[in-house]
Amino acid sequence: MPEQPAHRAAVVEYQHVSKRYAAARPKGGAPAAPGAVNDLSLTVPAGKICVLVGPSGCGKTTSLKMVNRLIEPTGGRILIDGADVAGRDATELRREIGYVIQQVGLFPHQTIGANVAVVPRLLRWPVARQRERAEELLALVGLEPAIYRDRYPAQLSGGERQRVGVARALAADPPLMLMDEPFGAVDPIVRERLQNELLRLQAELAKTILFVTHDIDEAIKMGDLVAVMQAGGHLEQFGPPAQVLAAPASEFVAEFVGADRGLKRLSLSRVGDVALQPVVTARVGDPAGDARARTFADPFPYLLLLDPSDRPIGWVSQRHVPASGVLEASLATPMSPLLDRRTTLKDALSMMLDADVQTGIVVDRAGRLRGVLSVEAIAAALRPGADPDGIAAGTSGTGG
Amino acid sequence: MIDWGWLAAHLDAIAYRTGQHLYLAAIAVGVGFAISFVLALVAARQRAFYPPISALAGILYTIPSLALFAALISITGFSVVTAEVPLVMYTLVILVRNIVAGLDGVPADVLEAADGMGHTRRQRLWRVELPLAVPLIVAGLRLATVSTIGLVTITGTISDAFGGLGYFILDGYNRGGFPTEMYAGALPSILLALGADFLFVRAQRRITPWAQARALEATSS
Numbered sequence: 001m002p003e004q005p006a007h008r009a010a011v012v013e014y015q016h017v018s019k020r021y022a023a024a025r026p027k028g029g030a031p032a033a034p035g036a037v038n039d040l041s042l043t044v045p046a047g048k049i050c051v052l053v054g055p056s057g058c059g060k061t062t063s064l065k066m067v068n069r070l071i072e073p074t075g076g077r078i079l080i081d082g083a084d085v086a087g088r089d090a091t092e093l094r095r096e097i098g099y100v101i102q103q104v105g106l107f108p109h110q111t112i113g114a115n116v117a118v119v120p121r122l123l124r125w126p127v128a129r130q131r132e133r134a135e136e137l138l139a140l141v142g143l144e145p146a147i148y149r150d151r152y153p154a155q156l157s158g159g160e161r162q163r164v165g166v167a168r169a170l171a172a173d174p175p176l177m178l179m180d181e182p183f184g185a186v187d188p189i190v191r192e193r194l195q196n197e198l199l200r201l202q203a204e205l206a207k208t209i210l211f212v213t214h215d216i217d218e219a220i221k222m223g224d225l226v227a228v229m230q231a232g233g234h235l236e237q238f239g240p241p242a243q244v245l246a247a248p249a250s251e252f253v254a255e256f257v258g259a260d261r262g263l264k265r266l267s268l269s270r271v272g273d274v275a276l277q278p279v280v281t282a283r284v285g286d287p288a289g290d291a292r293a294r295t296f297a298d299p300f301p302y303l304l305l306l307d308p309s310d311r312p313i314g315w316v317s318q319r320h321v322p323a324s325g326v327l328e329a330s331l332a333t334p335m336s337p338l339l340d341r342r343t344t345l346k347d348a349l350s351m352m353l354d355a356d357v358q359t360g361i362v363v364d365r366a367g368r369l370r371g372v373l374s375v376e377a378i379a380a381a382l383r384p385g386a387d388p389d390g391i392a393a394g395t396s397g398t399g400g
Numbered sequence: 401m402i403d404w405g406w407l408a409a410h411l412d413a414i415a416y417r418t419g420q421h422l423y424l425a426a427i428a429v430g431v432g433f434a435i436s437f438v439l440a441l442v443a444a445r446q447r448a449f450y451p452p453i454s455a456l457a458g459i460l461y462t463i464p465s466l467a468l469f470a471a472l473i474s475i476t477g478f479s480v481v482t483a484e485v486p487l488v489m490y491t492l493v494i495l496v497r498n499i500v501a502g503l504d505g506v507p508a509d510v511l512e513a514a515d516g517m518g519h520t521r522r523q524r525l526w527r528v529e530l531p532l533a534v535p536l537i538v539a540g541l542r543l544a545t546v547s548t549i550g551l552v553t554i555t556g557t558i559s560d561a562f563g564g565l566g567y568f569i570l571d572g573y574n575r576g577g578f579p580t581e582m583y584a585g586a587l588p589s590i591l592l593a594l595g596a597d598f599l600f601v602r603a604q605r606r607i608t609p610w611a612q613a614r615a616l617e618a619t620s621s
Binding site for chain 1: 509513515518528608610
């Protein structure tokens with residue numbers, strides 16, 4: 001692969017941005033027209049994914065399209081790296097901003113390779129470099145260039161087309177990407193995969209991404225920051241997803257994120273974010289009497305049996321630990337699936353509830369025991385007052 | 401029934417009239433397309449112009465050709481212009497509507513993507529909208545060409561200098577019905593129309609491979 005250009009990311013600033021539409025309805029106290037935006041101010045730091053989320057007509061797409069000037073604001077300013085977009089030539093500005101839309105909008109008359117190279121072509125890159133870049137990007141989004149390069153959009157599945165859409169947006173290595181419900185038109189399984197792939201790419205590329213969705217779960221999953229908007233174009237809350245879930249700023253936000261927001265928070269945190277507890281352990285072949293004594297001295301009524309490399313074998317109820325002899329692997333009862341630091345608390349809790357012993361066993365990469373996780377520990381991590389930013393830290397990586 | 405002797409004696413004339421027929425039709429479609437293209441671009445860009453443009457083309461189409469020849473002869477005489485004006489006029493209604501329909505048929509998401517990626521208006525038109533309108537534009541050209549090839553015949557009513565293969569039809573008719581000569585005009589004219597249509601279909605396949613990809617996909621899924 002040719003050398004990657006140095007990745008840049010932009011800071012995007014909305015300063016009191018408004019968009020009013022001439023009243024579509026006859027005079028009278030009609031509510032604000034759909035898509036209007038009212039005094040929006042927020043700053044997206046470089047390299048972060050900011051999700052604009054809200055019900056339809058809340059102005060989230062309008063807010064997005066004002067950045068690349070597909071829509072012009074009626075008030076306020078939008079700055080990219082400190083420069084007002086209104087002062088830029090619109091077509092030039094757009095070539096520096098990646099743009100992905102729900103219906104993808106691939107050019108049906110051009111091959112996939114040509115579609116990916118659209119912006120490089122507009123920028124008059126040498127033809128060889130356009131080609132090279134298109135192939136590089138197809139590979140990056142997981143489409144084998146030799147297979148896909150010469151096909152036409154009509155010959156691709158919805159998910160494949162959306163990947164081409166992402167590759168096309170990345171072609172000129174823009175410091176900023178605008179994504180308008182990019183995964184809204186694909187089925188849930190494909191959507192989940194595309195979301196994970198985008199997060200994987202983002203971990204590598206660290207672009208600034210503005211992402212619009214109406215799906216709060218997608219917002220929580222994708223966003224480093226979430227901006228919840230309400231009809232009329234009001235920004236209701238802006239912060240990390242954990243904060244939005246743990247402390248909704250208004251009735252509207254609380255309702256929008258849903259009554260199950262506690263459960264949603266579980267999917268934001270990973271096992272590695274929670275303090276693990278020790279547990280009484282013994283290795284196969286250890287003297288049973290000593291292990292029995294230690295187990296009875298501990299309030300937790302189980303012994304965790306390990307193999308000689310400290311890899312968990314299973315639980316032994318304290319009543320079943322022999323008083324003499326040595327510990328054998330056959331004593332252990334089946335255990336819940338093992339957890340690792342990257343398992344989300346939601347998955348962890350689900351596995352624990354299914355198991356006989358409702359305690360999660362956490363192992364490292366080599367499968368060695370790191371500690372155990374109790375339902376109480378998970379509950380404690382979510383308790384009001386627990387620092388939401390602390391829980392959110394380090395959760396923006398790839399999905400489990 | 402067929403007077404083979406007449407045919408053999410008139411091969412040169414048939415060849416000449418075939419060439420003339422093609423020439424008159426080609427000018428009509430070529431000029432008609434150029435005018436229609438400009439009118440369609442105006443209509444596509446300024447929507448308000450479309451209804452009057454379309455209506456005007458429709459009205460022109462209703463003017464009887466014989467009346468038009470008579471009127472034109474007093475202005476442009478027995479020239480090729482007199483022959484071409486009605487032929488060109490009759491192509492407009494087909495071509496304008498098809499070009500506009502082709503431009504209208506470009507999906508909104510494609511246009512949005514084109515704008516969002518930074519195409520200028522002109523780049524969007526030439527790189528995205530017109531290529532995608534090609535199938536409908538070619539459909540219009542096929543129709544206009546076939547109908548024009550049929551219409552060239554009537555230019556023979558201006559004078560014997562025109563008419564293409566229609567000359568034989570009119571001449572055979574005027575002789576009180578000479579079937580061989582009338583066939584010598586009608587059959588090559590039909591073959592020309594079929595041949596031109598076939599060539600357009602081939603040319604379109606060539607320049608729009610993507611449309612074939614789409615059609616294949618549609619039948620296989």
